Amino acid sequence: MSGQLRVVHYVNQFFGGIGGEDQAHVGVAAKAGAVGPGRALEKALGDGARVEATLIGGDNFVNERGEEASRAIAAELARLEPDVLVAGPAFGSGRYGLACALVCKVAQAQRVPAITAMHPENPGASAARRGIYIVPTGSSTTSMQAALDALAPLARRLGRGEALGSAEVEGYMPRGARRVHDRGRPGYQRALDMLLDKLHGRPYRSEVPYAAPERVSPAPPIADLSRARIAMVTTGGLVRKGNPDKQVSANAVRYHRHAVAELESLSPQEWEAYHAGYFNHIVNSNPNYILPLSFLRDLERQGKIGRVHEHIYALPGVSTPVAVSVGHGRSIAADLKASGVDGALLVAT
């Protein structure tokens, strides 16, 4: 590619010089040239690259009105036609990190290569890392120069239309696409080499970089339990006696829904467990251990809960891939929500 590399830089209201938290509501605006950390970015990018424009968005605006913000950013990118978009670095700032991740996704949807940088535990990295390039940084602005030095060469290459190599080689955060890879040396030798390097304070590289797990915000507490509809979900592998539904004992590809509206409790003559991860005999003698229907019926009679939902959900919670588990969870939750359920008792083993 000939000519100057055209870079558009995204920053929040603070780094854009508009103001602090009191200005977090401002919408997306464009300024010509580099602003704030963009000047250092331009320097790090070196000769032949120029920050054409800086897009500035309020953290609250972008996070709370994501669709509106996305449209505005998309319009600016269509106008500016950059070779690459750089967002941040956002360091440990959560809303800024999420905004940077969003802006990268908007850019990529328009076929503009994009890259950002933030701390690995920033929610923008832990929740939105799939499919975007994020360079890991420290948690505060004191690591600005190191962050820009790591980010700039990758941004240049993306801007020139180059494909980046693997995360492990290039240093960006894993994007959720691990593949089998033969390292040519047995695992035991690699482990003992790494031990020796670590003991002697020499650099070493983990083959499984730390990725912070996604956090789920709990639903608010139920205001009035005495009027709430309560459902029961168990991962204890509860099945009808003899397993007529042919539930598997592990690695569940589906969950099972059973009607219990007519039942007072679970009888060992009618129910049992089929689960490869614990001692099933206890449950087979009293299935209420993994689904305490009888106790919920007591609470229902006493008026402590409104009513027990007419269906229960069961699957064996063992060896199931996370992606499949997420799917089961979403589906069960959607079903419960549609049935007007207010709360669910989740019984694990």
Add this chain to the structure above:
Amino acid sequence: MRLEMGTFPVTDIAFGRTTRYDAGRLTVDRDAVLAAVRQDSRIASAELEIARPGESARIWPVRDVIEPRIKVEGVGVCYPGICGREIATVGEGRTHRLAGMGVVEVSSVNWHDAGGDFVETYLDMSGPYGEMYPYQKLVNLCLVVEPDSTLNEEVKNYAVHKAALTVSDQLGEAVRSLTPPEREVFELTPVDPSLPRVVYIWCVHSPQAMSGSPTAFCTATYGLTQLTPPWYLHPNEILDGALTGPYRTAFAMSWTVANNPLFLDLYRRHGRDWNFLGVISLRTEWTTQTEKQLMANQTAKLAKQLGAQGAVVTWDAGGNEFIEVVRSIQACERLGIKTVFLTSEDDATDGAPTMLEPLPEADAIVSTSFFKNVTLAVPEAPAVSRVIGLPTKIVRRGSTIGLHGGVDGATLPTSGPLPPPWRYDDHYGFGSLSCRE
């Protein structure tokens, strides 16, 4: 504790009139060995077959592979404690081993009857599936054994593993009074005090919470598999088989435990690269979070009290057990003990983290790739011309999903194309497979 290991390499096995070893060739008196096995009235049937590397042969169901080892000098017996054997502390004196071969325990006996946990391992002596395992390079003497069907599962487990150990002992006797072609001395000698001090935290699964049994199967410590606080083992005890037993994954059967390359290399580099302090063996699959954290704390404390500055950590199990393993790493790091974790990875579909509980303290991980054969995209093993063991195999759960299709619980002929068992899981870094992004 000083142990001299005498190695007798086995290059071929044949049946003959007496059991004897001569220049790599092991002759087995089939009738005498089987007579010893059948002395146990709990055994209903027993047969011996030989499987050689490169043969178009499949062995099913495989519960264990044992390397014959016999105590020649010093107290106790090899593979102590398991199936009623002596529990005298081993690791001193001289031990003879038959290298390059395995005694394969082939039986339909399931692990337990407490819920959906089945024997799934089969071994191929040739082909791409067989080549993924170290057993394919061994000359294997297969004991196809069935117990009295009226016994309970725990007694059946005991009887068939005892039978396999009887075969191992009978072969070991053949080299008791011979001069070993190879000798190696193992001893934790005093070393240069400036060398870093390291322990091996070797986590082994306990089936107690699943099966209700404190002894019947799984890698045992002097015969015990129950949930116990962390053990300190001298590495010589492990060379004499203090950790041993049948297992649900191919890479934690007795042969792989006895030949764990991480353990052996760690020991052989004692005095050169580090001061190896010994092995902490942590039982896993505790039930409550409190128990898991307690075991992690105690493991790290024990390592610290031993003077460890570094630790290498392995494990052999599924999901639940990961918590006490990774929390032990965290606890060690917090006490200033530098850890390296050798582990397989879980399913990465949709960008899921492959560590069940990612912790920032676990910052030095070596991956032995995905633990499931489906995630590894291991193809079906091709048809074979000879089957040792059962003529049919029920194909279950993980192996039937995704890549391999088919119905859970379908019965297939063992000799035909077969999906691999659902788990691969190279626990001790035998191979070079890993993952990367």
